[in-house]
Amino acid sequence: MTKKGNARERILETAGRLFYENGYCGVGVNQIIEEAGTAKATFYQHFPSKEDLCVTWLDSMHEGSEGARAAILKSPEEPVEKIDQYFTDLERFLEERQFRGCPFTNTSSITEACCEPIRKKIEEHKISIRDFFRDLARQFTATDSRAKEIGDEFFLLYSGATMEAQNLRAIWPVRAARRAARERCEQEQQK
Amino acid sequence: MTKKGNARERILETAGRLFYENGYCGVGVNQIIEEAGTAKATFYQHFPSKEDLCVTWLDSMHEGSEGARAAILKSPEEPVEKIDQYFTDLERFLEERQFRGCPFTNTSSITEACCEPIRKKIEEHKISIRDFFRDLARQFTATDSRAKEIGDEFFLLYSGATMEAQNLRAIWPVRAARRAARERCEQEQQK
Amino acid sequence: MTKKGNARERILETAGRLFYENGYCGVGVNQIIEEAGTAKATFYQHFPSKEDLCVTWLDSMHEGSEGARAAILKSPEEPVEKIDQYFTDLERFLEERQFRGCPFTNTSSITEACCEPIRKKIEEHKISIRDFFRDLARQFTATDSRAKEIGDEFFLLYSGATMEAQNLRAIWPVRAARRAARERCEQEQQK
Amino acid sequence: MTKKGNARERILETAGRLFYENGYCGVGVNQIIEEAGTAKATFYQHFPSKEDLCVTWLDSMHEGSEGARAAILKSPEEPVEKIDQYFTDLERFLEERQFRGCPFTNTSSITEACCEPIRKKIEEHKISIRDFFRDLARQFTATDSRAKEIGDEFFLLYSGATMEAQNLRAIWPVRAARRAARERCEQEQQK
DNA sequence: CATGAATGAGGGTTCATTCAT
DNA sequence: GATGAATGAACCCTCATTCAT
Numbered sequence: 001m002t003k004k005g006n007a008r009e010r011i012l013e014t015a016g017r018l019f020y021e022n023g024y025c026g027v028g029v030n031q032i033i034e035e036a037g038t039a040k041a042t043f044y045q046h047f048p049s050k051e052d053l054c055v056t057w058l059d060s061m062h063e064g065s066e067g068a069r070a071a072i073l074k075s076p077e078e079p080v081e082k083i084d085q086y087f088t089d090l091e092r093f094l095e096e097r098q099f100r101g102c103p104f105t106n107t108s109s110i111t112e113a114c115c116e117p118i119r120k121k122i123e124e125h126k127i128s129i130r131d132f133f134r135d136l137a138r139q140f141t142a143t144d145s146r147a148k149e150i151g152d153e154f155f156l157l158y159s160g161a162t163m164e165a166q167n168l169r170a171i172w173p174v175r176a177a178r179r180a181a182r183e184r185c186e187q188e189q190q191k
Numbered sequence: 192m193t194k195k196g197n198a199r200e201r202i203l204e205t206a207g208r209l210f211y212e213n214g215y216c217g218v219g220v221n222q223i224i225e226e227a228g229t230a231k232a233t234f235y236q237h238f239p240s241k242e243d244l245c246v247t248w249l250d251s252m253h254e255g256s257e258g259a260r261a262a263i264l265k266s267p268e269e270p271v272e273k274i275d276q277y278f279t280d281l282e283r284f285l286e287e288r289q290f291r292g293c294p295f296t297n298t299s300s301i302t303e304a305c306c307e308p309i310r311k312k313i314e315e316h317k318i319s320i321r322d323f324f325r326d327l328a329r330q331f332t333a334t335d336s337r338a339k340e341i342g343d344e345f346f347l348l349y350s351g352a353t354m355e356a357q358n359l360r361a362i363w364p365v366r367a368a369r370r371a372a373r374e375r376c377e378q379e380q381q382k
Numbered sequence: 383m384t385k386k387g388n389a390r391e392r393i394l395e396t397a398g399r400l401f402y403e404n405g406y407c408g409v410g411v412n413q414i415i416e417e418a419g420t421a422k423a424t425f426y427q428h429f430p431s432k433e434d435l436c437v438t439w440l441d442s443m444h445e446g447s448e449g450a451r452a453a454i455l456k457s458p459e460e461p462v463e464k465i466d467q468y469f470t471d472l473e474r475f476l477e478e479r480q481f482r483g484c485p486f487t488n489t490s491s492i493t494e495a496c497c498e499p500i501r502k503k504i505e506e507h508k509i510s511i512r513d514f515f516r517d518l519a520r521q522f523t524a525t526d527s528r529a530k531e532i533g534d535e536f537f538l539l540y541s542g543a544t545m546e547a548q549n550l551r552a553i554w555p556v557r558a559a560r561r562a563a564r565e566r567c568e569q570e571q572q573k
Numbered sequence: 574m575t576k577k578g579n580a581r582e583r584i585l586e587t588a589g590r591l592f593y594e595n596g597y598c599g600v601g602v603n604q605i606i607e608e609a610g611t612a613k614a615t616f617y618q619h620f621p622s623k624e625d626l627c628v629t630w631l632d633s634m635h636e637g638s639e640g641a642r643a644a645i646l647k648s649p650e651e652p653v654e655k656i657d658q659y660f661t662d663l664e665r666f667l668e669e670r671q672f673r674g675c676p677f678t679n680t681s682s683i684t685e686a687c688c689e690p691i692r693k694k695i696e697e698h699k700i701s702i703r704d705f706f707r708d709l710a711r712q713f714t715a716t717d718s719r720a721k722e723i724g725d726e727f728f729l730l731y732s733g734a735t736m737e738a739q740n741l742r743a744i745w746p747v748r749a750a751r752r753a754a755r756e757r758c759e760q761e762q763q764k
Numbered sequence: 765c766a767t768g769a770a771t772g773a774g775g776g777t778t779c780a781t782t783c784a785t
Numbered sequence: 786g787a788t789g790a791a792t793g794a795a796c797c798c799t800c801a802t803t804c805a806t
Binding site: 405407408483486487488489490491492501504505508509512531534535537538539540541542543545546548549550551554555558559561562569 | 595596598599674677678679680681682683692695696699700703722725726728729730731732733734736737739740741742745746749750752753760
């Protein structure tokens with residue numbers, strides 16, 4: 001049993017997987033600690049509550065995804081290629097996870113029950129993605145206000161694609177979003 | 192207390208409201224029957240299970256919304272006006288309900304736990320909306336394959352707008368979706 | 383739907399079958415009325431309670447079995463043949479019903495919950511069987527007191543055989559009982 | 574209230590008493606935990622289910638009774654005395670418990686609902702008793718095959734006596750069984 | 765730093781029975 | 786003579802959390 005000292009990590013990792021697969025409501029603390037191989041009290045020593053654990057998980061998810069977006073922004077590729085890359089990455093991500101959608105959005109849907117600390121993380125994450133798309137649009141639009149319009153549009157295409165891929169258990173929404181975003185990018189550049 | 196014969200209706204109405212406000216997982220049968228003012232056994236006389244009740248609720252939601260979409264399609268207005276109307280209606284809908292998003296999508300986020308009968312209703316509903324947008328696009332595009340592209344794009348804009356209005360508790364995503372859809376419509380008509 | 387007027391009979395028949403197959407506790411009033419094709423209130427019009435229905439069922443079972451025993455007693459066969467016939471009938475009965483034992487005994491095992499009216503029927507039935515065996519023993523024993531001893535012994539063999547065929551889901555206990563009873567009969571006659 | 578560590582024991586003890594008095598179906602988990610003075614979750618921490626608790630209870634009953642039978646087999650007494658002792662013990666057991674019969678048999682009568690793990694325990698117990706009687710018979714019969722016949726006969730006498738003492742709420746069936754068994758033993762020894 | 769026994773509140777579901785019609 | 790909607794109590798079980806050790 002070489003599970004000393006890293007109990008916290010094991011819990012976080014296990015919970016993340018389970019939350020994503022079954023949803024926040026679909027996972028019990030018992031299941032988490034059992035699969036993580038820790039004791040009940042150990043869990044509560046590291047996380048004040050299940051909710052706190054969820055916040056921590058979303059936090060770590062957010063940080064991971066932000067790096068990927070920053071890398072795309074900085075890459076020397078053409079804008080249209082960056083767009084392509086983003087949506088192709090999304091396609092792979094969703095397929096690998098069997099169309100289970102966005103962890104943040106899924107958690108959001110527990111609406112009222114899902115209280116402030118969690119809501120705040122979700123907002124942070126989504127605004128960060130929207131800003132990524134705005135930044136990306138700045139790389140091929142004429143004015144800043146136009147960049148905001150196009151960026152917001154891409155943001156909605158991304159969000160809709162992720163959600164409907166989940167709802168319909170199909171990949172076509174992501175491909176439709178990529179196609180639309182590429183077309184728009186090309187249109188802007190022709191102006 | 193003359194609560195004769197309408198117990199079923201009271202349960203369905205109450206459950207619909209609670210499911211929408213708190214999510215399927217966030218509402219218990221106990222709460223439903225208490226607010227509906229019926230006994231537990233009365234609940235189970237009308238609905239085989241909580242899951243079944245949810246399906247019935249989604250069904251009724253679907254029927255209501257389908258009528259509205261059919262009316263828009265048939266109206267004599269210009270396409271761009273129809274688009275405007277759809278997203279303006281959506282805006283009002285979400286504002287009135289304090290940005291709680293789409294009942295179907297919210298229910299979908301219970302992922303695995305949310306089993307087939309419910310998943311099927313969600314798919315039906317979403318495909319019906321996508322087809323609405325494709326039909327709408329046919330009214331202003333040159334070819335059928337182009338109508339599908341534009342329709343799917345509108346579908347994603349609608350879905351993203353609804354979801355992000357919920358995530359961010361803000362109305363701007365819906366407005367951004369409307370603006371983008373209008374622009375696209377005008378572009379197509381100019382060709 | 384030719385189910386007019388014989389609702390009572392249908393309920394009784396259905397309940398009998400279900401009680402025997404699943405035990406008194408394992409059958410609900412809902413199941414009975416559903417399989418009998420009657421309404422709830424119709425049930426309670428014919429039987430004041432589930433318990434009363436059970437008493438009625440046991441009553442009818444008792445009457446049926448008593449005739450068979452009387453026939454054996456009166457038949458012109460040799461005693462040893464009568465014993466053989468009784469246990470062979472029992473063997474067939476249990477095999478046909480997949481070793482579900484004695485309806486009376488099974489009902490008795492609900493002990494305390496099983497209240498007086500039912501208990502009384504069970505006692506009546508069992509005493510009637512014991513008396514049958516005593517009468518049978520009188521046909522081949524020298525004295526009346528000996529007949530009682532042998533009759534009681536047969537009664538216990540029969541009861542044990544029925545019960546253990548059920549417990550062990552096997553037929554051998556009935557065959558062992560028959561063998562023992564025959565042997566005893568022959569011993570008595572040799573004296 | 575210092576009820577530490579012994580919750581499991583209290584539950585098992587209470588449940589055993591209640592199962593025996595009222596039958597498996599006649600006792601609810603609520604009643605058990607109330608009389609045991611524990612919380613519901615405590616119950617389920619110790620026993621996966623009510624059914625599982627029943628199996629554990631039957632197990633402990635079995636072990637207790639097996640010791641008693643082994644002691645009789647090993648004792649230096651005459652066979653006829655051993656028989657006498659067994660049935661006299663049974664008489665006391667049943668009288669002390671107000672003729673509530675055999676815990677195993679009573680549980681068996683829930684027929685279909687009573688599923689495999691429980692059925693298996695019942696079979697084990699009954700076969701163990703039958704084997705005891707066969708072993709006992711070996712101590713006074715000439716051949717092994719004869720021992721099996723006589724052993725099985727005693728087994729049925731014991732079973733019938735226990736059951737009918739319960740059905741009739743009387744002690745005479747046990748006494749009749751003892752008498753018959755003793756007689757048979759003496760007959761065998763005279764050969 | 766880690767443990768496992770204990771908890772109160774609530775989960776969804778079924779029970780035998782009664783009521784107005 | 787028959788109906789079906791309505792009931793309160795009880796069913797078995799799981800939840801997130803806390804406690805003494």
